[in-house]
Amino acid sequence: xxxxxxxxxxxxxxxxxxxAGMQSDPSAEARQALAxxxxxxxxxxxxxxxxVVKDAASGEMRGVAHDLGKALxxxxxxxxxxxxxxxxxxxxxAGKAAEWDVAFVGVTQERRSFLDFTANHLEVEYGYLVPxxxxxxxIGEIDxxxxxxxxxxxxxxxxxxxxxxxxxxxxxxxxxxGALDLLxxxxxxAVAGLKPNMYAVSAKLPGSRVLEGRPGSEGAAxxxxxxxxxxxxxxxxxxxxxxxxxxxxxxxxxxxxxRGAVVAPHE
Numbered sequence: 535x536x537x538x539x540x541x542x543x544x545x546x547x548x549x550x551x552x553x554a555g556m557q558s559d560p561s562a563e564a565r566q567a568l569a570x571x572x573x574x575x576x577x578x579x580x581x582x583x584x585x586v587v588k589d590a591a592s593g594e595m596r597g598v599a600h601d602l603g604k605a606l607x608x609x610x611x612x613x614x615x616x617x618x619x620x621x622x623x624x625x626x627x628a629g630k631a632a633e634w635d636v637a638f639v640g641v642t643q644e645r646r647s648f649l650d651f652t653a654n655h656l657e658v659e660y661g662y663l664v665p666x667x668x669x670x671x672x673i674g675e676i677d678x679x680x681x682x683x684x685x686x687x688x689x690x691x692x693x694x695x696x697x698x699x700x701x702x703x704x705x706x707x708x709x710x711x712g713a714l715d716l717l718x719x720x721x722x723x724a725v726a727g728l729k730p731n732m733y734a735v736s737a738k739l740p741g742s743r744v745l746e747g748r749p750g751s752e753g754a755a756x757x758x759x760x761x762x763x764x765x766x767x768x769x770x771x772x773x774x775x776x777x778x779x780x781x782x783x784x785x786x787x788x789x790x791x792x793r794g795a796v797v798a799p800h801e
Contacts, residue, residue, distance in 0.1 A: 558773070564768070567762050567766035568758075568770065570635075577617050580620050582731055583728075583731050584638075586618065599638035602756070629759055630648050636757065637758075638655065641757075645757070650760055655754060657797075658752055659751045659795070660726065661748060662726055662744070662749070663717070663732040666739075666740065668723070671745075676749070681703065681723050682724075683705065685706060686709060695726055698750065714739070728795075733794060
């Protein structure tokens with residue numbers, strides 16, 4: 535086992551130990567409300583460092599949402615069932631149909647219309663990625679006439695930038711791969727997204743850069759479809775606060791190697 539795998543294994547062990555060390559056991563009512571099928575169905579967004587990524591060598595999955603979902607399932611004493619979606623729009627639509635039990639997503643007013651949220655577990659910066667050879671050196675150069683900014687449609691950066699930008703043009707795509715295609719073919723000048731994802735993408739695009747600074751940020755929280763038994767949300771709120779206080783969220787961030795994200799304040 536190489537050094538990287540040893541570190542990953544140790545961090546995974548710490549995550550499970552942190553879960554076991556939490557004191558708030560669920561009631562039978564909370565367990566049934568959170569996992570009515572007998573499994574905890576956790577919605578995850580594919581190739582998203584905040585949600586889940588797969589190690590190319592080992593095939594191991596990691597990510598803050600993945601690790602917290604797995605820990606919550608362990609707390610409930612039910613199997614963990616990850617449901618991976620290729621687009622945020624598809625994941626949210628599935629949430630409207632109650633096809634999953636919990637997700638860990640950015641909090642917006644539009645999403646509050648069909649999802650219930652705990653307090654935030656993460657604070658995540660937005661960021662901009664520019665390609666090799668770009669003359670853009672500062673985030674202040676982004677919002678200018680003629681600037682084309684690729685962004686994933688219906689993601690929280692899309693909602694934020696739609697309000698915030700005055701002159702630049704947003705070019706929307708269904709998933710991050712489409713945004714990168716626009717960048718690679720010269721049909722976009724930059725890509726906007728969650729900064730942890732921008733750093734992850736930049737590592738695979740030689741010469742690309744994540745600009746210093748941030749245009750904004752979002753809080754990410756545990757979400758569940760509305761109209762569940764109130765015991766589900768009450769227990770989820772306790773779980774998130776204990777996960778922050780007990781170091782579980784911090785360990786998940788470190789295991790995923792996230793940059794541009796920190797543990798949200800306790801409430």
